[in-house]
Amino acid sequence: MNSKETKVAPAREIAARIGRLQNAMAGKDVDGVLIQQKSDLFYFAATGQQSYLYVPVEGQPLFMVVKDFERAKMESPIENIVSLTSVKNIPQCLADFGLTPPERLGLELDVLPVNLYLQQQKIFSRSESVDISLEIRLIRGVKSPFEIEKIRLSCQLSDKLAQRMSELLEPGKKEVELAGELEAYARKLGHQGIVRMRMWGGELFYGHLLSGPGAAVSSYLASPTGGKGVSPFVAQGAGHNIIGMNEPVLFDYVFAVDGYLSDHARIFSIGKVSDKILDAHKAMLEIQGEIIEKAKPGAVTGELYETMVSMARKLGYGEHFMGVGERRIRFTGHGVGLELDEFPFIAKGQQLPLEKGMIIALEPKTIFPGVGVAGIENTHLVTENGLEPLTLFSDEISEVRCA
Amino acid sequence: MNSKETKVAPAREIAARIGRLQNAMAGKDVDGVLIQQKSDLFYFAATGQQSYLYVPVEGQPLFMVVKDFERAKMESPIENIVSLTSVKNIPQCLADFGLTPPERLGLELDVLPVNLYLQQQKIFSRSESVDISLEIRLIRGVKSPFEIEKIRLSCQLSDKLAQRMSELLEPGKKEVELAGELEAYARKLGHQGIVRMRMWGGELFYGHLLSGPGAAVSSYLASPTGGKGVSPFVAQGAGHNIIGMNEPVLFDYVFAVDGYLSDHARIFSIGKVSDKILDAHKAMLEIQGEIIEKAKPGAVTGELYETMVSMARKLGYGEHFMGVGERRIRFTGHGVGLELDEFPFIAKGQQLPLEKGMIIALEPKTIFPGVGVAGIENTHLVTENGLEPLTLFSDEISEVRCA
Incomplete structure (x- = not known):
């Protein structure tokens, strides 16, 4: 059972990730990091089990598992692994492995709840706490070949799902009914169901399946499309709208397999959509094409955002690009990986330059209240030559004939 | 559009909830509370839009909405409602409504991330921060007649889902395939998809559909059953196991409609299960029956837990009740409402007495590694006479005949 095949990621992959973290720690004068957020744990320890990973600035990490220890042991290639009954025992665990308490302790302060933090301040009473989340997010923003293959698979399955959409789309179906199918x-x-976001309160259920004017309803989510949803509690995504003829139907789905996400939007229709939607869609494809060329390593994310906004304006979509009025969002793309809101963000004011191996969901969209949505979203890999799209289902509006 | 019918909860319902919070605040010497967690916001302001709700210890609350303002205005019965562009503007908003900065500010410190807290410490630099989460959870733990009706509906729909399970269960199907159907x-x-948990890192995707020995696989979740899941990233719930004949198939699903949850587990089988499973199931029903009688207002939750554990021991299931060895969990029931992990907890050491109007998912289960799971879960209302089950699909093991 404990053979190499049961490991979720190769030992060298995990060692390389830990090495990058240790470099970042050294640069920030941090002696130890305690990782406890689920996606960070999966990234650095290759298991989803409930646990704490302590990484010293030099030497081997110590992996302490609360539940389930046997599963974590089977899945994680980390060598120093122990069972832990309480967070209070962490200092003793560290001592047992010859690790001294850190002077400066890195924690994921962007996500860690205050009460747990206060408890840990007592447990590590001699350590000064430092936020290490930016460094972790920067590391996770650049994907390894191992991760890129996982995301490719997710994108391939998302293409299959888009294909299935052409077969299932019928007039008279409710959005939620089609979404369920x-x-x-x-x-x-093999979709894992759960799609994680890092941002507090961020959530998504598969994605958005929205028909006609329903796709242009704004919501709480930081996203160009919202949707009414089935109730004001989860006020986004598919609702009880009936899908009609000749309207744009937005398929905006996140595939999620082996932890890794793709993000993919297409417009479908039963019968023809209006020229207004066709023209806007064409404009969004033009913007996408421009960025595919320009988004090479070194390109500054905030400048790419401005390029897209200014192209939309020149093409006549300034008032409708990425939302309308106060409801406009200030980004046009985001990184994806284990979470839906990873670095980099193609967003207003962002200074981060692109790097080879980043993965970006680029989503130029136009929103017409009372009418619907046009535009596109593909998951791309940043290469020396610009973006390589990994979702390959046709970018055009897919017109389905009514049987 | 802005008529009373578009409100998510009646104004008097929301006023009563705010009143209970103000009472709790007075008892804790807190002058103001800033509510910002999504489920708490929905509870106190009746919208899922992105917002902040400020509640002074006396007088009217102020509702500040980031996105989407128009939707929040339509849904929430709170009268003082304004659009907010940045959290930094909250003190000015308060001043505009004649509200003085609180000396002691209540925050949801069990869930609020550290970085947001540190930012808010600066914004409210003259206020002392106090954790108000326990008081909020206690208030939310006792449901109003309005909420009980919502949960009844969720339970009725869950019964329909259990009925559908009898129709869809077939040998040779993969767990995930049946789960998807x-x-x-x-x-x-009308299931809303998203099921929220309050606990950091807590997550559930619909529930657990697990066949035979697969149901006895432990996982990271604080739950008696775990399951392998489709991957180590979301390592719980339905996986790639093929459903066989004569094995217990666990249907443990959370329904979620209008924000409110039910939690419901049944055992199904294709053909007969072993006497071992039948006997264990009968024992779990006996334990459930005992607690239905005993769980009256005033009963202490920790004592109900001990009663269940000691009955399981007497009935011969001491080693298998709620898990095996280190993997045993220390609770047998939990409150449900807008979240899956609400008060009260029927758990080791809990001192909280039951109150009329609490809702409890009670789940006596036995886990046999290598074989499977037996037992039951129903969502109950605490009444003067004990528990009233709201999920009504037959408690017995449902044997489905192979076509």
């Missing part, structure tokens, strides 16, 4: 298919393909 | 049906019934 699509999601059943996604599950059969 | 059930979930598509749940969506059609």
